[in-house]
Amino acid sequence: MKTPDVWFAIPSANPDKCRQTLPAWREMGYKIAVLQNFERGEIPADLCVWSDHYPGWPGSVNMLCKSIVPKDARVVVSGGDDMLPDPNHTAQELAQQFLERFPDTFGVMQPHGDEFLAARRYCGSPFMGRAWFDSMYGGRGGMYDGYHHNYADNELYWVAKGMGALWERPDLSHYHDHFTREGRAAPDYWTSVRSNDLHDCLLYYARVHERFPGHEPLNVDLKGRKYAHPGDLGPLLVLADQRLLRVAIDNPFATAISRGLGEAAADGCTSVAVYGIGFHTQVGSAAIAEPPVRIACFIDDNASNHGRELWNIPVVSRDDARRMGVDGIVLSANSVEDRLYENCAAFLAQGIKVYRLYGETSSSHDRQPVLGLT
Secondary structure, eight states: OOOOOOEEEEEEHHHHHHHHHHHHHHHTOOOOEOOOEESSOOOOOOOEEEEOOOOOOOHHHHIIIIIIIIIIOOEEEOTTTBBBBOOOHHHHHHHHHHHHHOSSOOOOOEEEEETTTTTSSSSOEEEHHHHHHHHHHHHHHOOOTSSSSSSSSHHHHHHHHHOOOOOEEESSSBOOGGGGTTTTTOTTTTHHHHHHHHHHHHHHHHHTTOOOTEEEEEGGGTOOOOOOOOOOHHHHHHHHHHHHHHHHSOOOHHHHHHHHHHHHHHHTTOOOEEEEEHHHHHHTTTHHSSSSSSSEEEOOOOOOOOOEETTTTEEOOHHHHHTTTEEEEOOOTTTTHHHHHHHHHHHTTOOOOESSSSOOOOOOOOOOOOSSSO
């Protein structure tokens, strides 16, 4: 039997980005459906529907799956206009694999080959079967639509996993060309995402503790597919806890790191290293999420940390950072900044700029010591 069409269905507020990425999906055999909002434009899609109101990312995906994609589609893939398809398998090949694993189409398959932005903890570009998105949440759609943008993919991951309906595929990769990946400026619509992020985080936090109420499928035949809530909630809350930590703490570290990165960008640096991966960097991590200049690496003096990654950024030695061609160093430590600065003699000798956050250097202006966190 011929494999039915596989649809890539996404909301988008960025026609330019669609024109860059959608041809790659078409080349791999996907049909394309887009729900446009914020900005209207011609894009290479099979179906393009305009919405004056943005129902949020999960609400948009639910609308696309249930009302816009043709009813004979048994598998729909979603994500964003900054996603690229797995380059090694056609849509039909992956649909066939999906249907062999989930012949009743009650399932979710997530490529996890690209781990950018901790992607293994959620379903950011899932394949969903029709029985899943027609039945879940009382028939409203495949994802909980109370979120604006973030954390819907976290809930999808854990609900599908808890129902035995998740197939994690580290052998497949959807490359996420997120604007933070190369230090690009945030698109205009990102203001909406950012302003709703805390709401989404708190909603997710509450729903985890309430066992994701309302997730149950509408289809009577699927009522027996019960969700098993984990006894240890720690893994479900890692990303939410990190977000709430940034809110809960009066966070001068993030402010200081942001200032240093901003000075590097203003001075014309194009590739910087952040020196230090300790508590200062961990607590100030909000500054790493959307930097004004590309962060090529973290430098750490503990050799056992070399080869690790933080937020998908490699941790290297000072020598390796020089070999990577960085043109700026931002020191991220308050109590040991003097020592880190002394360790940067070789960088300074090469004309590489070093930015202190608390002490005085040729690159710095008047600094005030940060109090309260050490």
